[in-house]
Amino acid sequence: MTESTENIKPVSASKIDAHIYKVFPNDLNSHNTVFGGVIMGIADRLALVVAERHSGHTCVTVSVDDMHFLRAARGGDTLVFRSSTNRAWGSSMEIGVQVMAEDSYTGDTRHILSAYFTFVALDSDNKPTEVPQLQPETEEEELRYAAAGLRRSHRLESAKKLKALRDKGSDL
Numbered sequence: 001m002t003e004s005t006e007n008i009k010p011v012s013a014s015k016i017d018a019h020i021y022k023v024f025p026n027d028l029n030s031h032n033t034v035f036g037g038v039i040m041g042i043a044d045r046l047a048l049v050v051a052e053r054h055s056g057h058t059c060v061t062v063s064v065d066d067m068h069f070l071r072a073a074r075g076g077d078t079l080v081f082r083s084s085t086n087r088a089w090g091s092s093m094e095i096g097v098q099v100m101a102e103d104s105y106t107g108d109t110r111h112i113l114s115a116y117f118t119f120v121a122l123d124s125d126n127k128p129t130e131v132p133q134l135q136p137e138t139e140e141e142e143l144r145y146a147a148a149g150l151r152r153s154h155r156l157e158s159a160k161k162l163k164a165l166r167d168k169g170s171d172l
Contacts, residue, residue, distance in 0.1 A: 009132040011141045014053035015084035019046055022104075023077045033072035039079070039099060040067065043115055046083045047095040051119035054085045054093055055131040059119040062092070065151055067115035073101040080109070084141075087148035091128035092120050094148040116151060 021042055029035045044061055051059040073079060080100040087094050099113040123129040136142045 007130075007132045008135050009054055009085075010135045010137050011084050012137060014050045015082075016046055016050060017082060019081040019083075021079040021081065023073060023075055023079060025075060028075050031072075033074055034077070034079070036069060039069075039073070039113055040115075042079075042081060043067075043083075043097040043099065043113070044117065046081050047097050047117040048119065050083045050085055050095045051093050051117075051121070054088065054134070055119075055121035055129075057121035057123065057129055057131070059093075059121050061117055062120050063118040063155065065116040065118070065155065067113070069113055071101070071110045071112045073099075073110075073112050076104070077101040078104045079112075084144075085134050086116070086144045087152070088131045088134045089152065091130060092118055093131055093134075094118055094151065096144060096148075116148070118155070 019042075023034055027034050027038050044064075048059060048061065078101070080102055081097060082100075083095060083097045085093050086096045095117045097113070097115045097117065098111065100109045101112045102109045121129050121131045134145065136145045
C-alpha cells in the first residue's frame with residue numbers, strides 16, 4: 001500500500017524567503033541597537049504566516065526555543081527575515097526563523113538571530129487539528145527536519161520534568 005501524498009506539503013509551499021524590515025530610530029534601544037522585542041515580534045508574526053500557510057488553519061504560538069541574538073542590528077540596517085516549516089507532527093509544527101542584518105550601502109550582511117517557534121493548528125472550535133506532514137526538498141531542509149526532531153524530544157522531556165516539579169508544589 002502506498003502512502004497518499006494528499007496530506008503532505010513541501011517546505012516551499014509555505015516558506016518566506018525574504019521579508020524586509022528597514023530599521024529606523026524608533027526601533028532602537030539606549031545602546032543604539034535594535035530593541036530585541038521588535039525583532040521577536042516580527043519573527044513571531046512571520047512564523048505564524050508560515051504555520052498557517054502550511055496547516056491551512058488558524059495557529060497559535062505554544063513555545064519559542066533557542067532564540068539566540070548572535071549580533072546586534074544597528075540604526076539604518078535592513079533586516080532580512082527567512083522563515084520555513086522545519087517539521088510537522090499531528091497538530092503541531094516547528095517553524096524556523098533566521099534574521100540577517102544588511103548594510104544597505106555596502107551590502108555586507110550579518111546573521112543576527114535564529115529561533116524556533118512551535119505552533120498548534122486549531123479547528124473552528126479552537127481545538128487542535130491535524131496538519132499536513134512536511135516533505136523536505138533539499139539537503140538543508142533534510143538537516144533542519146532531523147534537528148527539529150531532536151529539539152522536540154528535548155522539549156517533551158523538559159515538559160515532563162517541569163510537570164513533575166509542579167506536581168510537587170513548585171510554582172514554576
